[in-house]
Amino acid sequence: xxxxxxxxxxxxxxxxxxxxxxxxxxxxxxxxxxxxxxxxxxxxxxxxxxxxxxxxxxxxxxxxxxxxxxxxxxxxxxxxxxxxxxxxxxxxxxxxxxxxxxxxxxxxxxxxxxxxxxxxxxxxxxxxxxxxxxxxxxxxxxxxxx
Numbered sequence: 001x002x003x004x005x006x007x008x009x010x011x012x013x014x015x016x017x018x019x020x021x022x023x024x025x026x027x028x029x030x031x032x033x034x035x036x037x038x039x040x041x042x043x044x045x046x047x048x049x050x051x052x053x054x055x056x057x058x059x060x061x062x063x064x065x066x067x068x069x070x071x072x073x074x075x076x077x078x079x080x081x082x083x084x085x086x087x088x089x090x091x092x093x094x095x096x097x098x099x100x101x102x103x104x105x106x107x108x109x110x111x112x113x114x115x116x117x118x119x120x121x122x123x124x125x126x127x128x129x130x131x132x133x134x135x136x137x138x139x140x141x142x143x144x145x146x
Contacts, residue, residue, distance in 0.1 A: 005127045005137040010078055013071060014040035014047070018104070020080075021070040022049060024060035032056055037107075038069075039100050045141050047080065047120045048087070048096050050110060058116060061086075067120055075130040082122040093117055 014020075023033045034057060036049040047069060051057050061067070061084050069080040087093055096117060097110040110117060122141055129135045 005129060005135055007125075007139065010125060010127055011040070011042045013076075013078055015042065017071050019071075020047070020049070022057060023068040023070070024057045025064045025066070026056070026060050027063040032060055037104060039096055039103060041099075045122045047082070047122060048100075049118050049120070050115050051118065053114050053116055061118070069120065077128050079126040079128075080120070080122050081124040082120040084118045084120045087117040087119050092119075 018037060019035045020038045021033055022036045023031060025031060036051070039048040040046075041048065065083045065085060067082060067084045069082075071078045071080075087096070093110065100110055101107060124141065125139045127135075127137045
């Protein structure tokens, strides 16, 4: 019997995962999918990730900011959709840097000038689980800051 999957389950998965798959699209329409370290900001429904300035994903995001992110493996997965933008505000960068270092102990990636911090405002979340029965829940986040 299929049933509703609580959003709290999504929060816990994203808080405890260390990598997520990021999908971008080039200006020629080619797909690009890479694993990235990330920070999930549960209250605001935002996800942050970093990239080297010269990486393909940075070029892709300058052309097409829409992204799809995938966390999970096997029979349990979370798919997130949203718009990515570079974080330029120093205060926001510092807040995420502090949280980032707590999650990824000993990393200093956000202090490197060759690294860009991106924020993804999540607009849609899809969760699927397969354990005998298929469960699927979808959220449209009209105002993800609420």
